Amino acid sequence: MNRLTNLLLILFLGTNVFASSEHAHSLLEPSALLESAGYTLALAQSTELRAVDVLKNANNLRNTVNELRAKEYKAEDDTEKELLHAQVNLLAEQLQLWQNEGAQLRQLANEMKHSASELLPIGFQALWPDQLKFVGAMQLAGNDHAPMAHNTTIRSVHPTMLGKMTDGTVTETADDMTLAMPSMTGQSAPEQLNVSTFQVSRELHYFAHIEPANSDSHTIPLNTIHQWHLFLTDQNGMPVSNAQIEFSGHMPGHVHGLPTLPRVTQEMSPGLYLVDGVKFQMKGWWVIEFITKQGDINDSILFNLNL
Amino acid sequence: MKFIRWVLLALISGFTTVAANPNQFSQQDIALLKTFTLSALGALPEAPDNRWADDDAAASLGKALFYDPALSRNGTISCANCHQPEKYFTDGLPQSVALGTTKRNSPSIPNAIYGPWQFWDGRADSLWSQALKPLEDDNEHGISRIAVAQLIAEKYATEFAEIFGDEQRLADIRTLAIDASKTPVVSPEQSAAVNKVFSHVGKAIMAYERKLTLTDSKFDRFVQALETNAGNALAQDTFNETEIAGLRLFMGKGNCASCHNGPLFTNFEFHNIGAPEPDITDVDLGRYAGVETLRSSEFNCLSVYSDAVPEQCDEMNFLKTQGPELVGAFKTPSLRNVSQTAPYMQSGQLATLTDVVAHYNSPVPPYYDREQHPSRPHFDIIPLKLTEEEQAQLVSFLETLVSPLPQNNPWWFP
Numbered sequence: 239m240n241r242l243t244n245l246l247l248i249l250f251l252g253t254n255v256f257a258s259s260e261h262a263h264s265l266l267e268p269s270a271l272l273e274s275a276g277y278t279l280a281l282a283q284s285t286e287l288r289a290v291d292v293l294k295n296a297n298n299l300r301n302t303v304n305e306l307r308a309k310e311y312k313a314e315d316d317t318e319k320e321l322l323h324a325q326v327n328l329l330a331e332q333l334q335l336w337q338n339e340g341a342q343l344r345q346l347a348n349e350m351k352h353s354a355s356e357l358l359p360i361g362f363q364a365l366w367p368d369q370l371k372f373v374g375a376m377q378l379a380g381n382d383h384a385p386m387a388h389n390t391t392i393r394s395v396h397p398t399m400l401g402k403m404t405d406g407t408v409t410e411t412a413d414d415m416t417l418a419m420p421s422m423t424g425q426s427a428p429e430q431l432n433v434s435t436f437q438v439s440r441e442l443h444y445f446a447h448i449e450p451a452n453s454d455s456h457t458i459p460l461n462t463i464h465q466w467h468l469f470l471t472d473q474n475g476m477p478v479s480n481a482q483i484e485f486s487g488h489m490p491g492h493v494h495g496l497p498t499l500p501r502v503t504q505e506m507s508p509g510l511y512l513v514d515g516v517k518f519q520m521k522g523w524w525v526i527e528f529i530t531k532q533g534d535i536n537d538s539i540l541f542n543l544n545l
Numbered sequence: 546m547k548f549i550r551w552v553l554l555a556l557i558s559g560f561t562t563v564a565a566n567p568n569q570f571s572q573q574d575i576a577l578l579k580t581f582t583l584s585a586l587g588a589l590p591e592a593p594d595n596r597w598a599d600d601d602a603a604a605s606l607g608k609a610l611f612y613d614p615a616l617s618r619n620g621t622i623s624c625a626n627c628h629q630p631e632k633y634f635t636d637g638l639p640q641s642v643a644l645g646t647t648k649r650n651s652p653s654i655p656n657a658i659y660g661p662w663q664f665w666d667g668r669a670d671s672l673w674s675q676a677l678k679p680l681e682d683d684n685e686h687g688i689s690r691i692a693v694a695q696l697i698a699e700k701y702a703t704e705f706a707e708i709f710g711d712e713q714r715l716a717d718i719r720t721l722a723i724d725a726s727k728t729p730v731v732s733p734e735q736s737a738a739v740n741k742v743f744s745h746v747g748k749a750i751m752a753y754e755r756k757l758t759l760t761d762s763k764f765d766r767f768v769q770a771l772e773t774n775a776g777n778a779l780a781q782d783t784f785n786e787t788e789i790a791g792l793r794l795f796m797g798k799g800n801c802a803s804c805h806n807g808p809l810f811t812n813f814e815f816h817n818i819g820a821p822e823p824d825i826t827d828v829d830l831g832r833y834a835g836v837e838t839l840r841s842s843e844f845n846c847l848s849v850y851s852d853a854v855p856e857q858c859d860e861m862n863f864l865k866t867q868g869p870e871l872v873g874a875f876k877t878p879s880l881r882n883v884s885q886t887a888p889y890m891q892s893g894q895l896a897t898l899t900d901v902v903a904h905y906n907s908p909v910p911p912y913y914d915r916e917q918h919p920s921r922p923h924f925d926i927i928p929l930k931l932t933e934e935e936q937a938q939l940v941s942f943l944e945t946l947v948s949p950l951p952q953n954n955p956w957w958f959p
Contacts, residue, residue, distance in 0.1 A: 406798065406927075406928065406929050406930030406931070407797070407798045407799070407800045407927065407929055407930075409797045409798055411565070412573065414571055414572070414573040415571050415573045415574050415577070416565050416566075416567075416569060416570055416571050416574055417570070417574045417577065417578075417793060417796050417797060418793065418796075418797035418798065419796060419797055420797065420798075420800045420803065461807070461812055461813065461814075463859040463860065463863060494870055494923075495865075495868060495870070496865070497814055497815075497865055498860075498863040498864070498865055499863050499864065499865050499866070500863055501863070514859075514862070514863065515859065515862060515863025517863070519812055519814045520803070520812075
């Protein structure tokens, strides 16, 4: 960390974003881990905003520097040229500092997000030691080597796309197979896709974890209605009761949604909800969204599944 | 021999790309192919809405009802008119003909017993509620449920009393006026008795249909042979080169397996593949309309005639009721025995498998009429660009999915 970031951190320590003594907690409290994750994420968010700010200012400064350079180039009077030259040099030095600062803040924000996300699984386990069963990504049953995972190229196409679709199916062959399968080009999940079943909501109000309700298996069946458990806490790691939760799911790159209308059918214990009616008719990249409403707080939690 | 030919071919083609040996399948290939064989089928689906689904006495009774032409307005139409055992329970016609002509094509029943939905648009959620529709349809059996109940009281009283405990109900039904020319006056109790007996007709037929199991096809035997021969297709004589090429196309470039998958070659879901609209003046809305009929059905899983508690009716409880992907979408049909069940598509629009593959090769977007469609139908397929030869290979593969008619399965034939 450089001097400036240190300085910034110290600045943050003084702001009300930071924990005052009432936030101090014994680490034995089950909610403590999620609470600190919540704090780190809030910090990451303000750091990210600072980064955006600094980089925006740097951008403006760069434009100014470029304008001055153009002026310097055109200047006919030597003293004016020299003066402009000195200005350009000094400002360019500033620009460099600002850009570094912006980049470092951004990296710091990412590190904080990453570190918070690593806290989530153990945070949830501390809260629900008996109920929470699985921490890994959701997988389809019988899909260990994913033979069909290549095979999801059903595209909903608009007639205006017909002209573009004249290449036929693009296929690819997995290393351990000889059968070529339609490739998922254009619809496959991005490589760095976050498929964690532990997520923070868009507005940072909630933490959530999903897992198959069938405690015998961490896998979910294809083409079969099944249930999930949804664990929900607020940003302080306290279980959230009586939340109104809507479920939606779609496959990016397809126009299709889910073949059923799943919903939360029951709050089994505070913060632990039963989601019923889930069914996937296709392998591939699914995006699942829980839209939550609690008083005036509207928020949503996204999960990526790579089935 | 085959191998030498392949080596020669590979040499001639100059190994521009590393030519894969089409006759060698890997362990993962076999694992994938096994998910398409009958061995992956598993037990019949649970049927909490029909307590007699696996009752042998009900199945025998169901068989009698299935083949009984007395269950029709003119005494000549039975289920078997349109679902003929030697044609894998289809009738070979584009649209079926009985008292009138149906709107759609008759599907193969043995393929249907594993699916959550019945009919092309899935407007029934069980085989028993499905069976009741053709009985009352004017183009099919054209007989009222009261007349059905009266016939049961006359002809099948012992069986219905024994199996379903319908003795009292049948007694109530006998007190109804028999005069067919008049609409009988029916009390609420009699009406309940009629509906209950009527639902038992469906439940017996369903128990029968669940006995119509399939035997291994050439494809199933091919996958078994691959397994015994470590994936070497030259060590078997079930599939020839054309069929192997067709299989590879089906899974790959043809993209067929994305919908036609699992042991019955169907995901049982609804898609619009742009099959030609049979009648553009009266478009078929498919699943979009089917969902509405299903919800208002008096015999669905949530109804009083179902033996299930509502919590067991998962598909109904989480039914998808909206979405443009329902418009003009039809249930993916099984491809088992498909070469024996021409013509094809929901109204028999395509005569041969060659026509079907040609359709997939150069699909035309679905017909759209803003006056008739609630929204533009989604279209689920892309052109394949297969050569004539590849199309023929795909057809050859489809022809390997025939289960020999089970001559010694007493359930199958009358």
